[in-house]
Amino acid sequence: MKLATIPAIVAFGIASLCAYALHTFSPLSDVKLALSLIAGLVLFITLLFTVAVQTNYERTTMNVRFLSGVFFVGLLVLNGVFSFLFQRLAPSIIVNGIIVLLFLLIANGIVKAKQ
Numbered sequence: 710m711k712l713a714t715i716p717a718i719v720a721f722g723i724a725s726l727c728a729y730a731l732h733t734f735s736p737l738s739d740v741k742l743a744l745s746l747i748a749g750l751v752l753f754i755t756l757l758f759t760v761a762v763q764t765n766y767e768r769t770t771m772n773v774r775f776l777s778g779v780f781f782v783g784l785l786v787l788n789g790v791f792s793f794l795f796q797r798l799a800p801s802i803i804v805n806g807i808i809v810l811l812f813l814l815i816a817n818g819i820v821k822a823k824q
Contacts, residue, residue, distance in 0.1 A: 710820060716761035724753035727785060735792040743798050748788035751805045755781040755812060764820055772819050780812045 728749030735741050758777035764770045784805070791801045 711763045712757075713761045713763065717757055720756040720760050721753055724749050724756050727752050731788055731792040737792070737796055740796065740798045740801075741792075744788070744792055744801055747801055747805055748784075748792070751784050751809050752781060752788070754809055755784060758812075758816060766823055769820060769823060773816050776812070776816060776819065780808070784808060 728745045731748050732741055732745035735744065737744070755777050759774050759781055762770070762773060762777075764773065787804070787808070788801075791804075795801065
């Protein structure tokens with residue numbers, strides 16, 4: 710797998726802006742910063758795979774990008790729900806961690822299959 714530098718920087722910027730939007734619009738006060746940092750990290754990981762990762766096989770790259778895009782949209786919605794409805798930090802960390810690890814496991818399986 711190769712990582713393109715400029716798309717990676719753009720992915721970081723977009724993920725940071727999404728996290729800032731969640732931070733700004735969240736009515737919570739106690740865990741607002743931690744939730745936005747978690748959201749920024751998981752959104753960056755999925756968006757990085759969507760725009761900046763390339764493999765030796767075009768089909769594998771397309772499959773990983775599609776998977777990453779689906780997980781990005783799902784995590785964006787999920788973190789929006791966490792930002793607006795839940796006032797506890799532990800469920801956000803656990804759910805986001807499980808989803809990102811599941812994403813990495815599936816993406817690794819796609820890359821190893823070389824399809």
